[in-house]
Amino acid sequence: MKGDMNSSWDMDDEYEKFIRRMNPPRVVIDNEACKNATVIRVDSANKHGILLEVVQILTDLNLIITKAYISSDGGWFMDVFNVTDRDGNKLIDEGILEYIRQSLGTDSNFIPSMRRSVGVEQSTDYTSIELTGTDRPGLLSEVSAVLTNLKCNVVNAEVWTHNTRAAAVMHVTDEATGSAITDPDRLSKIKELLCNVLKGNNKTRGAKTVVSVGSTHTERRLHQMMFDDRDYERSDHVAMDDTLRPNVTVDNWYDKDYSVVTVRCKDRPKLLFDTVCTLTDMQYVVFHANIDAESPEAYQEYYIRHVDGSPVNSEAERQRVIQCLEAAIERRVSEGLKLELCTNDRVGLLSDVTRIFRENSLSVTRAEVTTRGGKAINTFYVRDAAGNPVDVKTIDSIRQAIGQTILQVKGDSDHSKSPPQESPIRFLFGGLFKSRSLYNFGLVRQYS
CATH class of the missing domain: 3.30.70.260 (ACT domain)
Incomplete structure (x- = not known):
């Protein structure tokens, strides 16, 4: 059965390569079309997940997406982004511009299969540890003590906490060799001891530890891990000021058989990545979108359907989309x-x-x-x-x-002292800081 699955994946990859050769992506970078931003246009054959891959590449370069127009109806995908660097300047570094062309253009491999983009890629540099559990005072101190006692060195990591839950992706090396830990018995011991720490005395919510020799896209994995951990389900005892929540609405546009998702919240870097990541991993396809983040409040409008072709078709589904997008936005907002x-x-x-x-x-x-x-x-x-x-x-x-x-x-x-923008209950899963133009982009409906 496993062989059959691998064969199917290989056939899918060969088909993707064929389509790519027949319809190579085209990237145009224009510094003249807009007075205060660089305009990047990407045209390509369409497939599920392509929008996230493009946004992920731009976000990983620490670029700020101030406006975007997205259309992927039918077999073709077209994105236009207005971007700046972190200081609000146009992109003039030829090295960065060439990297974008190579990453998104004809010779790139920026449309990998979804299994590769979310799975484990082999690496000899470090061992990847993924942790999820209930946040509590002193948790990170216990985790770090276990790793130190097991002669592990943390070289990179990212930790998020939200709604009493905690998630971390940590890259560790062997203290003696400075490389990945590959011994199965040692990996099993690391997993067992860390899982015991994460469980603690909490019997109502689970804990999970995954140890592997490989790498993932850290921020996407954190979204996936917290989504799988259902951090979007708010506990009855957790008070939340509704005025601090992102404004997320989901309505059906019956004439076109789309669901229209709108997001309004305070703008910040990587907001577009967070929302697109969540919609993609919830198996929704973005057919059209308008993004405007030029003012302090960001506005996002998505026209979506589920991968099965249907819009959001129940109140329960609508509420779940709203809750999951709220959680995706709140996870990264930093208090304190x-x-x-x-x-x-x-x-x-x-x-x-x-x-x-x-x-x-x-x-x-x-x-x-x-x-x-x-x-x-x-x-x-x-x-x-x-x-x-x-x-x-x-x-x-x-x-x-x-x-x-x-x-x-x-x-x-x-x-x-400013009001927190996320869940008010957070504990010490912290201290882990060692190691790491189209239509003038008007926000108008163009799909009638």
Whole structure:
């Protein structure tokens, strides 16, 4: 049976390659059409998931998509994006422009099969660990202690928490060799011990640990993991201010047999990726879309059908789409004071710093962990264990313990007092910061 499945996948891949040769993608990059953004147009044969692949490439380059027009009705796919760099400037670096042409153009392989884009790709550089469970104070300290005791070094990781749930993708290496851990017995022990930590005393919600030698697209996996963990289901005891939620609506346009999804919320980087990722993984096809993020509030309008060709056809389905999109938007929004750490990487750094955070009753709501050239470069957001802004004296104490020049405050106390944009209940699954123009783009209906 497994052989038959592999044969089917191979045949699908060969068919995709044939279609691609017959209809090669075309990429046009224009710095003259718009006065304040670079315009990128992509034309290609259409297939499910292609929109996400394109958005993913642009997002991974840290580009800001300020406007977009998307149309994929029929067998052809056409996207137009207005993009800038993080500073709001047009793209003029020829290296970046050529990378975009190669990644999206004729010679690219940016339309891989969905199984490859969401699955495990073999790597000898590190071992990938995926964790999901109930967030609680001290959890990351326990996880990091287990990894340190097992002679594992965390080189890259990203941690999200939302609605009392936590998810992490961590890349670890063997302390002795600096490469991936491949011994089956050792991998089994890592999985067993981490799963025990994640379970804790919680008997009502499960925990999951997946250990593999390979890599994934970290942010997409985090969305998938939290979706599978049903973080979009709000517990009765979790209070949520409705004024802080994204405004998501789903209505049917019966004349055209589409469901129209609209999203209004505060704009931020990667918002388009988060919503498109969720719609794709929920098996919806985006036929048309208008995106406008030039003002502080972003507006997104999607015309969708399920992959079976039907629009949203029940109230329960409509509510589920709304809840899942709300959760996808909320997961990445960062509460609290922004801190950045830069220091020489070493084994045990994660465990040591996490312990300092725990001892000072800090809760990290989101963290990005990277290691570059032997340096640990990290960004994380902190609040106290009750979800309130962190006292200045606490931050001073932590900076003295870790190092004033090593740990920098990138937000101020007044900023940390702003209302949270996500779930109010968050605990310490934190401290993990070691290692890593068409129609003038008018928002009008053009599908009548």
